[in-house]
Amino acid sequence: MVHASVILGVAFSRRFERLEELGDIKHAIQNMQQAVDLTPDGHASKAAQLGNLGGALLCQFDHLGDLGDIEHAIWVSQQAVDLTSDGHANKASWLSNLGRALQHQFKHLGELEDIEHAIQVRQQAVDLTPDGHADKASLLNNLGVAFEHLGELGDIENATSTYQQATANKSGPHSIRYHA
Template sequence: MENLHEVIALKQASLDLRPQGHPDRSMSLNNLALCLSTRYKQLEIMQDLDATIVLAREAFLPRPQGHPDRSTPPDTLARYLCDRFRSTRQLEDQEELFSSYAQAFELREQ
């Protein structure tokens, strides 16, 4: 577990080096979100899942048409929202996760 805490600190430092507008910021946001999600699944610290969702929302940038990962951000956000909905049963999370899955599907079709 100590290694995961260290990785999270390094991912946060990496994100701090990529301000708004940096071409790799979305990747850093996603990497940190994945690590926090992993820690949430191991320790069930709700703040980790909440932070994961905030990061995933920020990473929810449209990618150009034809990009192979065009639908990944909304699909990933939906999975995190689904995790939180399972824990909290907040209808807002359920509504947003359905919307995110729908957006991911639309982006795959384009």
Template sequence: MSTQAGSANAEDEHVNDFESSSQLLNDSACYRLDLEIQEIESQIRELPSDHEDLPEYKYWLGSLFGRRYQEEGDLQDLNAALEILQEAIDLSPDGHPIKARCLQDLGITFTKRYTRLGDLDDIRAAVQVKQEAVNQSPEGHPERARYLHSFALSLMTQYRSLGDLDDLEVAVQKFQEAVDLTPEDDPNKPQRLQSLSVSFTDRYNRKGNLQDLEYALQIEQALVDMTPEEHPNRAVHLASLAASISDDWEVYMIWKLL
């Protein structure tokens, strides 16, 4: 056998070993999830129906089914997550510490099923329960900015699916609120600014108000300025900034020609 052929075979064996190891790790993670689900199901069966911790147990069980759906893609797990999270919500009175979190995760799970099946009722449900998550997290709540941002994302998805301008208007408002509530040094700040920029761009494309394009441009410039040169997202922000500048310049030239 030639040295070149031997090297190729060794490389193939290395790739196969790597793929086998990756599969074993994935199988191990799924197995641990199965055990966790079984354990919490067992604990729930032992709790009285009026136990004060039952909503939290239901929440964790629903979250585990959601994680297993992410790992394995079984729609039954997604449906189970929806059902169990709804049970957790029904068991939680308004103001219960777990209620807003359950509503938020239920909304995310509805969004996943919408992405999977394309049923508009699911994105409508996501918007509704995420709105309630915001309502359950008053001013000063540590997760309010996250819930506002997530609510606005679902509104944007609904807007792009149905074209209702009211959804876009509320999304812009909620994205802005989320940004305003997010400290400058919060690692989520760039993502929330990016979402706000996208919503301004969508509104410009719909209504043609140049001010929205200018707002998007200012945000993209701010994102570039706040992102270190070695950061992998800097190229993305530069591309978005270039696109906004291109749109702005095109509008300016058309205005000059009129």
């Protein structure tokens, strides 16, 4: 039952990305929440299921603007991070998702602690990702965007330095390096 809920949730989420019918993202969230609820604590896939749910909630927030969605996304994303050891291959991804959710909340509420926390977790994601990894440029670019939100000279300098690192990362996609 858990596996079916995960597959169905991901399918609805992908269909929503293409067609943008709100019923699809709602079904995705329902199925992903069911998978989380049915998975016992301590199970190896629990963090991944929480990460998927956080992404779907953030997607729904982007379309509806309901702050409850972003708060829930932050909560489940933090759980995914907490359940994952630093050496795990997906830890940087979960940290990046948490940082993205925190940035969205900062944009809507303007709470400085949200962007500071976003920078902290995005920096962690960069630090956990080895040089030469295909995702490193994207993680650096995301960190640069987070720094920009603060607008102080030191933060702009940090953003510039981070963007320079992203452009120099030859293993990252050209589109990400160009954007940086």
